[in-house]
Amino acid sequence: MHDLRIRRRVERATGDGRLRITLTQLWYACRSSNPSSEASPRRGIRAWVRWAVALPLSAALVAGAVVARGGLGTVCLWLVPVVLVLAAALRHRPERPASALVQPPESTFRALMHGAWTATYGGLPEGVVDDRRAAGTAARRRGVKERSGPPEVVVLCTEPVVARFLMENRLPDRPHNLLTTKAAGRTGGPDGPGRVREVLELLAGHRTGLPVVVVHDADAAGTLLVPVLRAAHPGRTVVDAGLRPGAVSRNRRAVRRFSAGTGLDAELLRTVAGVPEQEAEALAEGWWWPIAAVPPPVLAEAVTKAVEHAVRAPAPPPYLPGSPLAQGFLTWPDTVGKPLPSGAGTRSRSDRKHDRSTS
Incomplete structure (x- = not known):
């Protein structure tokens, strides 16, 4: 970890100064490693x-x-x-829980940026804001853009870091309402049902018929949000702009994390969200992939595309979920700035068959 490396990562993450990013996003971009290990049972004899x-x-x-x-x-x-x-x-090996680390730890990286870096350069790198600190007046002006008309779309973001990123960059480039859930303390515990319930309550006050774009992590609760919202708001356009577990779990560049306990079982994820059995078990166990770790230029492009699709697409017929809107707009890129594949996120025939069977 040194000055030149951090500056190179800042240039890449900000798209050569076109975007403003958060300190958490920079931490993910500056990671040196992401070791992880699966859970193993107790073996051997004491x-x-x-x-x-x-x-x-x-x-x-x-x-x-x-x-x-x-x-x-x-x-x-x-x-x-x-x-x-x-x-x-026959050496005894105790039971080992699953774990995933991001090196250096976030606390160490924040101490470095607010300590030695700030003392040397007088502040964070240009284009980087601390998402744990309240947005200033200038940031609020950037986030609350001058609107020529009423909101056209609701952007529902379950990750406060990404919501701050969208606000700082005035994304999406359309009049919109940006809703975000409270910061989820990823310290473990059965928080899945509570997060799904929070999203439902958050959207309950916006029954305007506006299309909804959902931005979420690839985790157990995230996979349930879109199908649950479509069931709760029939006839309303709900577009998935979050990470898909199937897209990121097979990509070694994706940041992988673990928080024990989700409160959601694999059978629920498989039947309601249509997640394959192996992926559903991993998600229910506590594995997840943060959307805040997606390269910011790719994230900005994906959210913009999802919003444009939500605004232009016709609303689905009442009580008939899905059809053309049941697709994702974000897949983990192999190279920063690489265009999204044209077929990324399109639904498989088995997914469409599942929708028909549950309608």
Whole structure:
């Protein structure tokens, strides 16, 4: 971690100064590694149990060799090292929970940027704002853009970091209402149902018929938001602009994180959200991929495309969910700034069949 590397990451993340990004987004961009490990059960036998059995058994074998002599005594002597080797090999390995880290840790990176960097350069890099600090007057002017007419779309963002990014860059470039949920403390715990309920309550006060664009992480709660909102608001256009677990789980460049416990089981994710069984189990276990880690230029383009689609697309017929709007607009890119694939996020035939079966 050094000045030149951070400056290069800032230039890339801001699109050479075209965008304003948050400190959390810069932290993801400056990560040096993202080690993760799956959960493993307890294996082996505890040391005191192994040696409580092996040592008396070895002593008995030695005594037997002395008494028996001959061929039987030789066999007993050969068995002694075998018993000792087995006792050493059956080493106890305790149960290990799943984990995923982002290096350096966020607290370390923030201390660096607000400490040594600020002391040297007098402030954060140009175009970087701290999302944990309230937006100033200038930021509010940028976020609350002059509107030539009433709102055309509702952007519902479940990640406050991304909501701040959209506000700082006056995205999307249409009159809109930006709704965001409270910051979710990703410290574990069954928060999934509560987050889904919060989104429903947040949108309940905006029954204007405006199309809705949902921006969310690739996590258990995020996969449920769009199908639940379509069921709760029949006849209203709801477009998915969040991360799809299937797109990011197979990409090694995607930031992978883990928070134990979601409160949502795999069967619910599979039947309601149409998530494949293996992905549903991983999400229910607590694996998730943050949308704030998506390169900002790609994120800005994806949200813009989703909003344009939501505004122009005809509303689905009442009580008939989905059809052309059940698609995602964001897939994890291999290269920053790489255009999104033309077929990214389109629904499979099995997904459409599932929609018909549940209508």
